[in-house]
Amino acid sequence: MSDFGDFNSSMEDPTADFLARERVALGDDADLFANDSPSLSSPAPQQVPLPSVTPTEQLENRAFSPSSQNAFSPQAAHGFGAISPAPAGDYSAFESEFPAAEELETSQAFINASTMPDVEPEVVKQWREKQKELIAERDAESEEKKHEIIQKAREAIDQFYEDYNDKKQKAIEQNREKEENEQSERDQAASGTVWDRITREIDPKTNTNTRDVSRMKQLMMDLKKDSRAPGTIVDA
Known part of the structure; x- marks a missing residue:
């Protein structure tokens, strides 16, 4: 491997070798590019400018976004207006300590109806x-x-x-x-x-209104x- 030279130094850090050559080529002007920005080895991600949104639109987006409908869901997306999910243990403890209002009202009504004395007015x-x-x-x-x-x-x-x-x-x-x-x-x-x-x-009697038949009757x-x-x- 001595015939091909020693590549260990350049293969270990090619970025540092490139910067050294550039500094030699620039000379005194290399100080103009010296700043606290991240090195080329880890370029910063490009920031996409967000569109300007009014407070009213932000509220509407929160109201109709899937994350706002289930804020405690572990599948809720992390982003603008998103609520970080609570730990599963805390959520279960909250449900056991504060049951749903409908279940509480139903149980209370059942208890009241069962314990109410059956007395007619x-x-x-x-x-x-x-x-x-x-x-x-x-x-x-x-x-x-x-x-x-x-x-x-x-x-x-x-x-x-x-x-x-x-x-x-x-x-x-x-x-x-x-x-x-x-x-x-x-x-x-x-x-x-x-x-x-x-x-x-x-009839032996003679009727005046008829013919006289008295002789015939006598005969x-x-x-x-x-x-x-x-x-x-x-x-x-």
């Missing part, structure tokens, strides 16, 4: 008693009306059958009497002579009395 008790009395009176009236309706229905049915039986009996008696009358008339018509049956059919009456008149002899 006097007004409610009086109202319940009145309702019971009204219901009992209505039930009694309804039962009484029911019995009245049933009794009236039974009486109406009994009266119907009674009237029906009376009418039936009267009709039977009238039919029997009519039949007897007709039978007696048939018997009378069959008995006696022809002139007896004829004289029963005519029939004479034939009825005459035992030898034609038609008076009945063949045996």
Whole structure:
């Protein structure tokens, strides 16, 4: 390796070698570039100028930014307006010491409802008693009306059958009497002579509004009395 020279010094720090050569080339002007700025070995990152933002826009950006919606989330981005996440242990301790307001209200309401004594006010008790009395009176009236309706229905049915039986009996008696009358008339018509049956059919009294038939009636009456008149002899 002695043929190629010794490269250990330059390979160890190439930046220092470059600066030494530049200083020799510049001479006295090299002091003009000497300052407290970082060396070329670690160049500073370029600063990008941020746009000017008003306080109102900053508040709006915070309100609608994902970091503002979950400030305690470990995934929240670190930047302008970001809130550094709290340690997990502190957050759990805070939740256990100060529970959510909704859960606290619900538990308190449940405890109050379970421990509240079940006592009705006097007004409610009086109202319940009145309702019971009204219901009992209505039930009694309804039962009484029911019995009245049933009794009236039974009486109406009994009266119907009674009237029906009376009418039936009267009709039977009238039919029997009519039949007897007709039978007696048939018997009378069959008995006696022809002139007896004829004289029963005519009215012996003379009517002034009709023709005078008194002589004809007198002749029939004479034939009825005459035992030898034609038609008076009945063949045996």
